[in-house]
Amino acid sequence: MSTVTINCPYCSGEQTVSTHSNFAPFYVNCPECARRFIAEPTQLGITIFRDGEAPCCSDPDCRDIEMGDSGQD
Ligand SMILES: [Zn+2]
DSSP: OEEEEEEOTTTOOEEEEEEOTTOOOEEEEOTTTOOEEEEEEETTEEEEEETTTSOGGGOHHHHHHHHOOSOOO
């Protein structure tokens, strides 16, 4: 696990997040504007998507549905 600095796609506010080694996308809640966006770690850094604009493979919720084995909800 390591940390990277990212910018909110809505307000450009900077924040530091922890990334995991499996490159799974995750949601980030911006502390400045309180909006949610998606951060997807990649081998080259980190890709940011606005909530709802990520392709399914980069959307945590959509991935859960596609994989269908989370057993939640
Ligand atoms: Zn923000």
